[in-house]
Amino acid sequence: MIHFEQFTLSNGLRVFVNNDRTTPLVAMNVLYMVGARDEDPSQTGFAHLFEHLMFGGSVNIPSYDEPLQRAGGENNAFTNNDFTNYYLTLPAQNIETAFWLESDRMLNLAFSERSLEVQRNVVVEEFRQRYLNQPYGDVWLHLRPLAYKVHPYKWPTIGKEIAHIEDAVLDDVKQFFKRFYHPTNAILSLSGNIDVDTARKLCEKWFEPIAAGEKVLHELPQEPIQTERRELTLHKDVPYDSIYKVWHCGARSDKNFYATDLLTDILSSGKSSRLFNELIRKQKLFTSVSAYLLGDLDKSVVVAEGRVVKGIDIKLAEAALDAEIRKISSEKVTARELTKVKQKVESGLAFGDMNIANKALNLCYYEMLGDANLLNQQKDLYSKVDAGEILSTASDIFKDQNSSVMYYLSNLN
Amino acid sequence: MLNRTIEPGISIPESINIIKPATQTLENGIELNVINAGEEEVLKLELIFPTRVSDPGSYIVASATHSLIDAGIPGKDAHTIAESFDYFGAHLQTEITPDHKHIILYCISKYLPDTLPLLLQIIKEADYPQTEIDNYITRMKQTLVVNREKVSWLARVNFNSSIYGNKSPYGYIPDESFYKLIERDSLLQNREESYSWSNCIVILSGRMPDNVISFVKDNLAAINISNTIGSNVKPDVEETPGKAKFRIEKKDAVQCGIRVGRKLFNKHHHDFQGLTVVNTILGGYFGSRLMSNIREDKGYTYGIGSAIIPNKDSGAFFITSEVGAQVVEPALKEIYFELQRLxxxxxxxxxxxxxxxxxxxxxxxxxxxxxxxxxxxxxxxxWELEYDYLDRYLNLIREIDPGTIQKLAATYLHPDMMNEVVAG
Known part of the structure; x- marks a missing residue:
């Protein structure tokens, strides 16, 4: 149970405070409700590039990192398809430095051609390092446009292609900031050794003077219902064949999210899971296999992927994977299996609550979903799922016409 | 009107309070350390044994023995064992270095009595079914072949080899032929000989009721120590490894992996703590000189950093990065420039x-x-150090001056002392 208090500033910025006196530190989290899904299809990768530019200095503070490090603090950020998140932890007595830094870059950035040029290069190198220069690194560059034909989830956070990043200009950066980076589109949280009164005073001092900004409407083209199986075969310079299957499923806020998450856990969470036991251990068809749910804000996908043992026909491996998918779509899971995955979730939630940065992120994340109180309801929402709901959810999702399959085959054999 | 150009005041604590474990040595020699702290009722139980290997072959066998510790005992197969931990939401993890083997259990505190007995049983009775060994070898071989496609991996193993030597468990370059050594009999023998309970260090941390702590203590105390302690085996390390440049070709790579560094010492050396400050300035944080110059100014890379990694008898210093294939030379030039500047x-x-x-x-x-x-x-x-080591460390951070930093850099981190590996 995470105790927290909340208040809203006059400019609309929502603030959440979890006072944890057992630590000498405080974590601050600032979530902006903008991700790759909000990008122009001809300028993909922009939200993530923008995240890099947020460290290039703000209107009154030439360097973000230096003062934070001088205060003994550390920070990082990430961007995904739905939102962009900035977090920092520092010794409690220096927390005002965090307010100073984060409020100034919410107020305005010091837009500079030089910073844009360097960060374009850095992000291009990130694209190469993580997506092009790793075996299997480009999987999602191909899988997303196979699964999504219309919705902006069809491109990854890093961007569809390097050229989009290279083409970014400063005017676009300024417009992006104006549209998405303001109190109305942000959520702020604090976790650690800070009480709500101190937090409120500091918020009023540093964040309240910032102009509210206009509410962002995410009017995105929704993905039409898929009506036939899709297939893509790629031949790549990788040592082993791999298979990737995706099925459309509900959004994070849909009622059956919890059943969907648990069913993927039954398939592949831990060494006792069905896919590990059947496909790796017993049948010796795969060297690795996993099933998971992306859990996006808009309608999402369930993924099953595996790397095939050398010498095994990928169609044979796929048939065994399909047999497991058919089984969970046609037979109820056992009571013990269900208890097992629920206890694993309970354990994961408890371990997550140990970390102040994680607690701060969760407060913002669940508020973005609609209500920060959801944070404390997760265990119950998972525990209410029964075997019947898992079966009906599985049989809804795992239909052939709802699937896309990518064969990622080795050129080297 | 708020003046946003003025930085809020900061302060740095004079002293830092550390919670120390309650330590006791049980009659059978097992050392139990308990840190009962935190808010959440979860715990981490770590068992640490010495690895005792001298060469790559024995390290490969020890690694397999350790990884497959949960692959079966008489009457329970790998699936049954995994299910017994998963059912209680517990997570079992194994780690190995040429110095130590770690077995780590993460668990909701109230479920420890349901999981600990099995954990202790598998260490005593693991019987290594052939089918699990075969799967392990297949997985390891495929992982190796995939790793060879990664420039960061190529740079790392070739660098380690350049400083520790290819005959050392720290420095060998993995090869398929090693996996022939993994036979059931040698795993059984290794398990028998190398999990010496009287040398076992146990660290129990988290928030837990007293009865859980007693349960751990009673179960550990009940272990009958039958295996004899092996003699202390030292990993083979080349005394004077050649200082050199290595270029590992990988066709069509759009980036190259770079490692520049040298063999060094471990925490017992009187300059180790001082060098961690030098290392931080150079490449140990986001605002470091390497990051500022090579990422934030030149844009040659997504990330660059440096580290000092100590092991039982020595250690290594290295700079690591992946840079665009077209800017390898300019990036190396800047790396040496920053070392020289220090x-x-x-x-x-x-x-x-x-x-x-x-x-x-x-x-x-x-x-x-x-x-x-x-x-x-x-x-x-x-490393058999006491908490005064940390007091000295905090004191050193406060006291160290620019002259000392320069002297340490010139003594240990001069560009001429470095090996260089480029893969790509």
């Missing part, structure tokens, strides 16, 4: 003060929460 010029007071504050903050974060406290303790215990 040797030639005193670090400005302002930069040094920032690093001192930053390192103090890192230290505070590194003791936040029971698991972090346990890791801190482990970092002392495995």
């Amino acid at each position: 040797c030639d010029e005193q670090v400005p007071e302002e930069e040094l003060n920032l690093v001192k504050n930053y390192m103090t903050g890192v230290f505070q974060r590194s003791i936040d929460g029971p698991f972090a406290l346990a890791d801190r303790y482990k970092g002392l215990r495995l």
Whole structure:
């Protein structure tokens, strides 16, 4: 149970405070409700590039990192398809430095051609390092446009292609900031050794003077219902064949999210899971296999992927994977299996609550979903799922016409 | 009107309070350390044994023995064992280095009595079914072949080989032929000989009721120590490894992996702590000289950093990065420029003060929460150090001056002392 208090500033910025006196530190989290899904299809990768530019200095503070490090603090950020998140932890007595830094870059950035040029290069190198220069690194560059034909989830956070990043200009950066980076589109949280009164005073001092900004409407083209199986075969310079299957499923806020998450856990969470036991251990068809749910804000996908043992026909491996998918779509899971995955979730939630940065992120994340109180309801929402709901959810999702399959085959054999 | 150009005042703590474990040595020799702290009723139980290997072959066997510790005991197969832990939401993890083997159990505290007995049983009775060994070998071979496609991996193993030698468990370059050594009999024998309970260090951390602590203690105390302690085996390390440049070709790579560094010493050396400050300035944090120059100014890379990694008898210093294939030479030039600059010029007071504050903050974060406290303790215990080591460390961070930094850099981190590996 995470105790927290909340208040809203006059400019609309929502603030959440979890006072944890057992630590000498405080974590601050600032979530902006903008991700790759909000990008122009001809300028993909922009939200993530923008995240890099947020460290290039703000209107009154030439360097973000230096003062934070001088205060003994550390920070990082990430961007995904739905939102962009900035977090920092520092010794409690220096927390005002965090307010100073984060409020100034919410107020305005010091837009500079030089910073844009360097960060374009850095992000291009990130694209190469993580997506092009790793075996299997480009999987999602191909899988997303196979699964999504219309919705902006069809491109990854890093961007569809390097050229989009290279083409970014400063005017676009300024417009992006104006549209998405303001109190109305942000959520702020604090976790650690800070009480709500101190937090409120500091918020009023540093964040309240910032102009509210206009509410962002995410009017995105929704993905039409898929009506036939899709297939893509790629031949790549990788040592082993791999298979990737995706099925459309509900959004994070849909009622059956919890059943969907648990069913993927039954398939592949831990060494006792069905896919590990059947496909790796017993049948010796795969060297690795996993099933998971992306859990996006808009309608999402369930993924099953595996790397095939050398010498095994990928169609044979796929048939065994399909047999497991058919089984969970046609037979109820056992009571013990269900208890097992629920206890694993309970354990994961408890371990997550140990970390102040994680607690701060969760407060913002669940508020973005609609209500920060959801944070404390997760265990119950998972525990209410029964075997019947898992079966009906599985049989809804795992239909052939709802699937896309990518064969990622080795050129080297 | 708020003046946003003025930085809020900051302060750095004079002293830092560390929670230390309650330590007791049980009659059978097992050392139990308990850190009962934190809010959440979860725990981490870590069992640490010495690895005792001298060469790559014996390390491969020890690694397989250790990884497959949960692959079966008489009457229970791998699936049954995994299910017994998963059912209680517990997570079992194994780690190995040429120095130590770690078995780590993460668990909701109330379920420890349901999981600990099996954990102890598998260490005593693991019987290595052939089918699990075959799967392991297949997985390891495929992982190796995939790793060879990664420039970062190629740079790492070739660098380690360049400083420790290819006959050392720290420095060998993995090869398919090693996996022939993994036979059931040698795993059984290794398990029998190398999990010496009287040398076992146990660290229990988290928030737990007293009865859980007693349960752990009673179960450990009941272990009958039958296996004899092997003699202390030292890993083979080349005394004077050649200083050289290595170029590992990988066709069509759009980036190259770079490692520049040298063999060094471990925490027992009188200059180790001072060098961690030098390392932080150079490449140990986001605002470091390497990051500022090579990423933030030149845009040659997504990331670059440096580290000092100690092991039982020695250690290594290295700079690591993946840079665009077209900018390898300019990136190397800047790397050597930054090393040379540390040797030639005193670090400005302002930069040094920032690093001192930053390192103090890192230290505070590194003791936040029971698991972090346990890791801190482990970092002392495995080198047979006491908590005064940390007092000295904090004191050194406060006191060290630019002259000392320059002298340390010139003594240990001169460009001429470095090996260089480029893969791509």
